[in-house]
Amino acid sequence: MQDAKARSNQERTQATRTALLAAARQLFVQKGYAGTSTPEIVAAAGITRGALYHHFADKQALFRALLDDxxxxxxxxxxxxxxxxxxxxxxxxxxxxAYLAAMTVPGRTQLLLVDGPAVLGPSAMFALDAEHAGRTLREGLQAALGHNLPHDATSDATVDALAALLSAAFDRAALEVAAGADAEAFRTAMIGLVESTVPTASAP
Structure with missing residues (x-):
C-alpha cells in the first residue's frame, strides 16, 4: 500500500514537471524568454505558482531544465x-x-542556439553542449583520430579544438537551415567537412 502511494506521488510529481516544461517550451518558442512570465506558464500548465516553485527555483531554472531536455x-x-x-x-x-536533423524540431534551434546563449551565457551553453551533442562529437573524433596522435595533453587539446570548430560549424548550419537555407546543400557540406577532417584510413 505504501509503495503504491509512493508511486502515485512520484507519478504526480513527474506529470506536473512534464506539464510545466511543455507549457514553458511552447511559450518560450512563441514569445521568447523575456516575453514569457511565470504566471503565463503556470496558467498554460494548469497548475499553481507554488507547484512551479516546488520544482524550479525560478524561471531561469525552468528554462535551463528545458534546454537540458x-x-x-x-x-x-x-x-x-x-x-x-x-x-x-x-x-x-x-x-x-543526425544533429542537423534533430535541430529541425520546431523551436529547438531558437532555444539552444539563440535564446540559450542570450539567457544563460556562452559558458553555460558550452558546458551543456559538452554533456550532450558536444560529448558525442568529441568521442567520435577521439576514436577516429586518437590512434594518429600521441596520448598526451597536447593530443587531447587538439581533439577538443577540432570538436569546438566542428560544433560551431554544425550550429551555424542548423541556424542557416532554420532560417530557410537549402538543407540538402548543408548536409552535403557537412559530409565534406567531416570527411576532410577524418582521413579514410581512420576507419577500421
Missing amino acids: EARAVAAEIEHAAPIDLPVRDALVAGSL
Whole structure:
C-alpha cells in the first residue's frame, strides 16, 4: 500500500514537471524568454505558482531544465544514428547529419542556439553542449583520430579544438537551415567537412 502511494506521488510529481516544461517550451518558442512570465506558464500548465516553485527555483531554472531536455534529445538522436559498431568515419558522418536533423524540431534551434546563449551565457551553453551533442562529437573524433596522435595533453587539446570548430560549424548550419537555407546543400557540406577532417584510413 505504501509503495503504491509512493508511486502515485512520484507519478504526480513527474506529470506536473512534464506539464510545466511543455507549457514553458511552447511559450518560450512563441514569445521568447523575456516575453514569457511565470504566471503565463503556470496558467498554460494548469497548475499553481507554488507547484512551479516546488520544482524550479525560478524561471531561469525552468528554462535551463528545458534546454537540458532538448540537448539530451539531440544527443540521443546522434547516438541512435551512430551505433558503436559503425566504422568511426561513417559514425561521425551519420552523427553529424543526425544533429542537423534533430535541430529541425520546431523551436529547438531558437532555444539552444539563440535564446540559450542570450539567457544563460556562452559558458553555460558550452558546458551543456559538452554533456550532450558536444560529448558525442568529441568521442567520435577521439576514436577516429586518437590512434594518429600521441596520448598526451597536447593530443587531447587538439581533439577538443577540432570538436569546438566542428560544433560551431554544425550550429551555424542548423541556424542557416532554420532560417530557410537549402538543407540538402548543408548536409552535403557537412559530409565534406567531416570527411576532410577524418582521413579514410581512420576507419577500421
